[in-house]
Amino acid sequence: MGQVMxxxxxxxxxxxxxxxxxxxxxxFKSATFLAGMxxxxxxxxxxxDAEFLAVVQVLVYIGAITILILFAIMLTMRINDxxxxxxxxxxxxxxxxGVGVMVLIVTYLFKSQYARGNGSRADxxxxxLGEIGQALLSHFILPFDxxxxxxxxxxxxxxxxxGREGTKTPAEKAAGEEEEKTxxxxx
Amino acid sequence: MDVGLYHYxxxxxxxxxxxxxxxxxxxxxxxxxxxxxxxxxxxxxxxxAFNRFVYPGQVTGQVFVVFIMTVAAAEAAVALAIVMSxxxxxxxxxxxxxxxxxx
Numbered sequence: 001m002g003q004v005m006x007x008x009x010x011x012x013x014x015x016x017x018x019x020x021x022x023x024x025x026x027x028f029k030s031a032t033f034l035a036g037m038x039x040x041x042x043x044x045x046x047x048x049d050a051e052f053l054a055v056v057q058v059l060v061y062i063g064a065i066t067i068l069i070l071f072a073i074m075l076t077m078r079i080n081d082x083x084x085x086x087x088x089x090x091x092x093x094x095x096x097x098g099v100g101v102m103v104l105i106v107t108y109l110f111k112s113q114y115a116r117g118n119g120s121r122a123d124x125x126x127x128x129l130g131e132i133g134q135a136l137l138s139h140f141i142l143p144f145d146x147x148x149x150x151x152x153x154x155x156x157x158x159x160x161x162x163g164r165e166g167t168k169t170p171a172e173k174a175a176g177e178e179e180e181k182t183x184x185x186x187x
Numbered sequence: 188m189d190v191g192l193y194h195y196x197x198x199x200x201x202x203x204x205x206x207x208x209x210x211x212x213x214x215x216x217x218x219x220x221x222x223x224x225x226x227x228x229x230x231x232x233x234x235x236a237f238n239r240f241v242y243p244g245q246v247t248g249q250v251f252v253v254f255i256m257t258v259a260a261a262e263a264a265v266a267l268a269i270v271m272s273x274x275x276x277x278x279x280x281x282x283x284x285x286x287x288x289x290x
Binding site: 049095 | 189196207244263
């Protein structure tokens with residue numbers, strides 16, 4: 001009973017938050033509602049007996065990715081400028097395609113022979129977290145290693161892309177300053 | 188009535204479509220990235236639901252979700268670094284203006 005209620009409450013909230021996230025004019029609030037949606041999904045993970053993933057979801061998604069997005073918003077956008085139209089010319093085509101894809105997914109979902117199964121709680125491993133750790137370091141050791149390298153590459157790449165200004169040659173720097181000066185004079 | 192696999196799959200499908208619409212209709216690159224995060228999360232939900240209801244004795248779905256989260260974190264970091272770089276060059280992060288490759 002509790003699981004049913006939790007599913008409907010957090011599932012409904014997740015859908016509402018996701019809709020607000022994509023439709024809100026103020027992108028800062030949009031990112032904040034994204035955090036709310038991620039939290040609802042963490043709750044849904046708990047209803048699916050995946051407590052470890054719920055904790056990781058809160059740590060990685062809400063604690064890291066949302067904060068990163070908020071920093072990027074604050075560094076690049078004028079968030080109080082709500083007069084600017086946030087939607088592009090596909091604003092009417094997009095929802096039509098979205099609803100079409102949804103109808104397609106749901107129709108074929110109920111016809112699918114793979115979407116079956118009603119596993120009970122009794123079949124869950126006693127030590128779920130231990131099983132995940134065992135699987136990560138035995139059966140999935142190759143993807144695990146590849147992902148560690150990927151994270152290193154992403155770290156170096158992000159630092160390079162975001163901080164490239166410091167590596168300009170002196171001549172380029174001078175040219176840039178010259179440009180800024182002329183811009184100031186024009187204004 | 189109990190909550191079964193179909194409930195989670197339909198919820199995941201709805202969230203996926205919301206994310207899809209978000210990617211299509213927003214003008215700013217950062218808003219599109221936010222919508223992509225919604226897409227990733229709907230897939231995570233579906234993977235965990237399949238794991239729980241089809242093979243409850245195994246942890247493969249949950250391990251997949253751990254990998255998806257890692258790759259999503261790496262993606263977000265690199266994508267936002269690219270956004271910073273784009274902002275520095277164009278003074279704007281709206282996709283309408285990024286047409287340099289077309290010329």
